[in-house]
Amino acid sequence: MRVLIVDDSRTARMMLRKVLPPALGADVLEAGGGSEALRRVETEQIDLMFLDLTMPEVDGYQVLKTLKEAGRALPTIVVSADIQPLAQQRVRDLGAMAFVKKSLSQTDLASVLQGAGLL
Amino acid sequence: MNTTILSEDKRDALQEIVNIGMGAAGAALAEVLGAFVELAVPRIDVVDRRRVPLLLDTGAWSDGEIEAVRQPFFGGIIGESLMLFDGAEPARLADLLGHAAAPTVEEQQELLLDLANVVIGACVGGIAEPLEEVVSFAPPSRLGGRPDASAFVVGDPEQGREALVINVDFKLEERRFRGRVLVFLSEPSLVRIDDAIHRFLNALAS
Numbered sequence: 590m591r592v593l594i595v596d597d598s599r600t601a602r603m604m605l606r607k608v609l610p611p612a613l614g615a616d617v618l619e620a621g622g623g624s625e626a627l628r629r630v631e632t633e634q635i636d637l638m639f640l641d642l643t644m645p646e647v648d649g650y651q652v653l654k655t656l657k658e659a660g661r662a663l664p665t666i667v668v669s670a671d672i673q674p675l676a677q678q679r680v681r682d683l684g685a686m687a688f689v690k691k692s693l694s695q696t697d698l699a700s701v702l703q704g705a706g707l708l
Numbered sequence: 709m710n711t712t713i714l715s716e717d718k719r720d721a722l723q724e725i726v727n728i729g730m731g732a733a734g735a736a737l738a739e740v741l742g743a744f745v746e747l748a749v750p751r752i753d754v755v756d757r758r759r760v761p762l763l764l765d766t767g768a769w770s771d772g773e774i775e776a777v778r779q780p781f782f783g784g785i786i787g788e789s790l791m792l793f794d795g796a797e798p799a800r801l802a803d804l805l806g807h808a809a810a811p812t813v814e815e816q817q818e819l820l821l822d823l824a825n826v827v828i829g830a831c832v833g834g835i836a837e838p839l840e841e842v843v844s845f846a847p848p849s850r851l852g853g854r855p856d857a858s859a860f861v862v863g864d865p866e867q868g869r870e871a872l873v874i875n876v877d878f879k880l881e882e883r884r885f886r887g888r889v890l891v892f893l894s895e896p897s898l899v900r901i902d903d904a905i906h907r908f909l910n911a912l913a914s
Contacts, residue, residue: 597749598724599717603912643727645749670731671747673738691728 596641623647653683729834761858776857777824784841787893791824795885839904
């Protein structure tokens, strides 16, 4: 499975890589911002995206909105420190399949992936 | 201060740690204020303290009056935090509180101190916790307006000439009410944080 991790923080991308369950068999790609994520989604085969919300320039909301408007159905799990209920509702309205709080454990992530039928 | 500490990777890590702490603060503020809180990406800068007042006069912060609250912290890491509010006029605070009439001076100050306490606690506490440092806070106190804040951030020469500035901006959606957090760390504390982040990154890479 080709997995794209989108976060402006290198540390955050490392933290997420570390908790990806081995059973996912992920071939991990990274993007350091929303624009790069959209370019990669457009030009490469991506099966699952982990998306941060708070990023400079093109943020996670804009990525989801762009994909939704383009009719591109890409399984996306939002991984964010912004845990406001309204933020969680907004990303679901924009098509995200799940919302998880930074920083999560491998067990928590495995549970989310199982719930989404991805593991 | 030795500027070779807090390398780019360590700043990135500290920024992410602050980001996680501020996420919790944003949720707490949203609950208190009944509004969606827009959070900006935190910025980490090492600056000459004499230049810090310029941070109070940049971009969108260059116009209008501000209200400043300070809150010292101590323990494993020691420093001062400054919370700046823009849009804290009585009428706007009345709107935030859901009051028809302008709040009393005491109510205004209480609200600003409470908000500062929540945000600074999440920001500084958010830094300390993953780095396994224990921090205590003095009560927040009103500092005053822009001139008072500028005089404060120039600071005591005994605190060192350079400061680590952790800059976090937030605003309320559809309302003119913004906040900025500045955190100043003592040089020994900065060394402790540098060491702690080093360990944090090593654990992440192992």
